[in-house]
Amino acid sequence: MEGKGQIALVTGASSGIGRETATRLAENGFEVIAAARRMDRLEELSDQVQGINPRQVDLSQPEDVEAFCKYLSGLDEPVTALINNAGYSLRGALEDVSLEALRRMFEVNFFSLIRVTQACLPGMRRLRKGTIVNLSSIVGKFTFPMSGPYASTKYAVEAITDALRMELRPFGIRVIGIRPGPIVTEFNDVANELTGDLMARTDPDYKPIYQASGAGVGKLFAGLTVPGPELISDLILEAVMSDAPKAVYAAGPFTEEILGERTRLDDDAFDRFLTEKTGLAGLTV
Numbered sequence: 001m002e003g004k005g006q007i008a009l010v011t012g013a014s015s016g017i018g019r020e021t022a023t024r025l026a027e028n029g030f031e032v033i034a035a036a037r038r039m040d041r042l043e044e045l046s047d048q049v050q051g052i053n054p055r056q057v058d059l060s061q062p063e064d065v066e067a068f069c070k071y072l073s074g075l076d077e078p079v080t081a082l083i084n085n086a087g088y089s090l091r092g093a094l095e096d097v098s099l100e101a102l103r104r105m106f107e108v109n110f111f112s113l114i115r116v117t118q119a120c121l122p123g124m125r126r127l128r129k130g131t132i133v134n135l136s137s138i139v140g141k142f143t144f145p146m147s148g149p150y151a152s153t154k155y156a157v158e159a160i161t162d163a164l165r166m167e168l169r170p171f172g173i174r175v176i177g178i179r180p181g182p183i184v185t186e187f188n189d190v191a192n193e194l195t196g197d198l199m200a201r202t203d204p205d206y207k208p209i210y211q212a213s214g215a216g217v218g219k220l221f222a223g224l225t226v227p228g229p230e231l232i233s234d235l236i237l238e239a240v241m242s243d244a245p246k247a248v249y250a251a252g253p254f255t256e257e258i259l260g261e262r263t264r265l266d267d268d269a270f271d272r273f274l275t276e277k278t279g280l281a282g283l284t285v
């Protein structure tokens with residue numbers, strides 16, 4: 001896909017993968033609508049990079065999403081590259097995550113993605129072209145223990161991405177899933193802040209489970225070099241610019257050693273493998 005004269009939309013462009021992706025797309029000739037809540041960050045980016053157009057939206061607020069979609073529907077030139085990137089994580093065992101917090105995470109990670117995509121599709125269909133890139137995760141295909149709520153948002157993104165790819169191919173619209181492993185961005189700090197002190201508030205029953213899985217996952221990360229967001233923004237750019245993009249791109253730690261096993265092993269064998277890896281094998285409380 002040629003960038004010049006095309007409009008791209010990147011959600012979550014104020015930091016991390018979204019910021020790098022917006023930059024890469026603008027450098028390749030796209031006019032980029034850069035959306036997020038932190039307008040100061042977006043304005044700073046637009047001062048640094050030509051072709052970045054900041055737009056404030058809180059994707060956890062359905063009315064705000066509607067107003068944003070109205071703006072998208074009214075654009076003279078439709079969005080032809082849509083990067084659904086905004087997202088965040090909350091950690092915790094199911095009993096430690098409120099339904100309200102889970103609903104809010106689904107609003108940002110899933111429902112806003114659906115609504116923004118719906119708003120962009122009429123323009124893409126009219127032109128019979130477009131590229132939609134959805135940020136999933138390696139945890140779109142398996143979940144670590146104490147991470148089910150976040151992973152469930154990404155499993156949902158995977159399903160809609162797979163269905164859309166087939167539905168939209170007849171219109172010449174390409175749909176691509178991205179599955180990053182851990183990447184150094186603000187993601188972890190945001191997750192820590194939103195999750196709070198799980199050990200302080202959980203039922204004592206769960207403490208040994210948190211401790212064992214914390215140690216197990218800690219071991220997985222020991223000595224690991226975690227890459228920066230450029231690894232993923234380069235992949236997204238490659239997917240958008242390619243004449244024949246892949247259905248899914250995965251990159252970063254654990255893509256081979258855990259995500260790979262997910263495809264190689266059957267459900268029972270994978271359950272045993274990951275229970276072992278995350279320190280929970282044989283644990284009884």
Ligand SMILES: NC(=O)c1ccc[n+]([C@@H]2O[C@H](COP(=O)([O-])OP(=O)(O)OC[C@H]3O[C@@H](n4cnc5c(N)ncnc54)[C@H](OP(=O)(O)O)[C@@H]3O)[C@@H](O)[C@H]2O)c1
Pocket residue numbers: 011012013014015016017018035036037038039041057058059060061085086087088089108135136137138179180181182183184185186187188190229
């Ligand atoms: N980093 C990782 O290890 C990793 C791994 C796999 C997948 N991912 C996925 O990659 C995507 C990007 O994450 P990242 O690592 O770049 O994290 P990040 O640095 O924390 O960036 C997240 C972006 O999402 C935006 N966002 C969050 N809540 C929002 C809301 N309510 N309304 C509008 N925008 C909102 C943030 O902007 P504001 O705060 O300014 O609103 C920010 O620009 C996410 O979908 C994440 O799930 C990340």
